[in-house]
Amino acid sequence: MVIGGGAPVSIQSMTTTATADVSATLGQVRALASAGCDIVRVAVPTRADTAALREIVAGSPVPIVADVHFHFRRALEAVEAGVAKIRLNPGTLADRGQVREVIAACRAAGVPIRVGVNEGSVHRSEAGRRRDGGPAAGIMAEALEAYLEPFHEEGFEDLVLSAKSRDAVTCVAVNRILAGRFDYPLHLGLTHSGTARTGLVRSMVAVGALLAEGIGDTVRISLAGDPMAEVTAAKELLWSLRLRQREGVEVIACPTCGRTRADVNALAEAVGAELADVREHLTVAVMGCVVNGPGEAEGVDAAACCGKSRATIYRRGRRVRTVPLAQIVPALVEEARRLLAEG
Numbered sequence: 001m002v003i004g005g006g007a008p009v010s011i012q013s014m015t016t017t018a019t020a021d022v023s024a025t026l027g028q029v030r031a032l033a034s035a036g037c038d039i040v041r042v043a044v045p046t047r048a049d050t051a052a053l054r055e056i057v058a059g060s061p062v063p064i065v066a067d068v069h070f071h072f073r074r075a076l077e078a079v080e081a082g083v084a085k086i087r088l089n090p091g092t093l094a095d096r097g098q099v100r101e102v103i104a105a106c107r108a109a110g111v112p113i114r115v116g117v118n119e120g121s122v123h124r125s126e127a128g129r130r131r132d133g134g135p136a137a138g139i140m141a142e143a144l145e146a147y148l149e150p151f152h153e154e155g156f157e158d159l160v161l162s163a164k165s166r167d168a169v170t171c172v173a174v175n176r177i178l179a180g181r182f183d184y185p186l187h188l189g190l191t192h193s194g195t196a197r198t199g200l201v202r203s204m205v206a207v208g209a210l211l212a213e214g215i216g217d218t219v220r221i222s223l224a225g226d227p228m229a230e231v232t233a234a235k236e237l238l239w240s241l242r243l244r245q246r247e248g249v250e251v252i253a254c255p256t257c258g259r260t261r262a263d264v265n266a267l268a269e270a271v272g273a274e275l276a277d278v279r280e281h282l283t284v285a286v287m288g289c290v291v292n293g294p295g296e297a298e299g300v301d302a303a304a305c306c307g308k309s310r311a312t313i314y315r316r317g318r319r320v321r322t323v324p325l326a327q328i329v330p331a332l333v334e335e336a337r338r339l340l341a342e343g
């Protein structure tokens with residue numbers, strides 16, 4: 001797996017199981033991988049966690065990254081266990097001597113290091129927040145630069161950088177600084193961004209803005225709760241920005257208004273569920289009336305435009321039949337599968 005240097009932007013997430021619980025952790029790693037996660041990070045706060053790593057690395061379909069804070073020996077043990085990368089926050093290690101030991105172990109094993117700074121560990125002033133992200137962004141960039149000194153002194157270049165804040169504006173500002181100052185790949189994400197309700201918007205705004213500017217090589221959409229939601233969100237973000245070829249059925253639905261006589265949302269959800277097994281990219285639209293419907297139908301593979309009691313079904317912009325509202329879902333599914341069969 002390559003990060004940076006023009007490689008496609010990769011999706012990361014982090015397990016929420018106790019890493020020492022090998023079967024639970026591997027179960028979550030595999031689920032994340034099959035949902036589209038490219039790299040999975042695991043926390044290794046204890047010796048029992050790093051002791052579990054060898055088995056986790058061997059059983060994982062994707063690269064495993066060890067997340068190290070406070071105990072540099074965990075990093076050494078993780079390298080020994082064969083992890084693909086170490087995530088290190090030098091701000092939480094006791095001294096540079098420990099950082100140098102980790103560098104030496106990683107160099108010997110050919111393991112890259114992500115050097116990360118979190119806003120919480122270097123800047124806590126809410127009063128310092130401004131519309132342009134400063135001065136927190138500047139302070140974070142300076143802290144990261146200081147963290148990098150032992151790496152430069154040791155001539156260790158196999159690095160990924162990250163600077164995380166819970167604030168979207170700060171995140172954008174600091175990553176713009178990093179992108180202008182360093183050539184290393186950047187890992188993007190907010191730290192403790194929030195629940196799926198608040199954190200999702202905050203993360204998507206910050207990470208999306210940066211990716212749209214061409215900044216960022218790997219992303220994590222940090223959300224409290226089930227990490228599967230992180231992968232779904234990251235995938236949708238990369239698809240939306242056309243940084244990754246979309247897969248599966250993309251269901252488009254109008255927002256509905258006073259003209260709508262059908263339950264557009266329920267129909268769209270049902271079509272998506274019926275076609276969840278499809279891997280090829282196909283676009284299916286459910287429109288609540290004929291105002292925008294025919295125009296929308298021209299640009300998609302299959303569409304239904306709902307009327308009062310019947311819907312018109314379109315295939316690749318061609319009107320093919322009308323069906324009662326109750327038959328919209330099977331009709332769209334049939335059209336989609338026919339298109340797939342025709343290739």
Ligand code: SF4
Pocket residue numbers: 254255256257258259260287288289290291292293
């Ligand atoms: S497609 Fe029709 S029903 Fe849907 S939002 Fe537009 S005007 Fe309203």
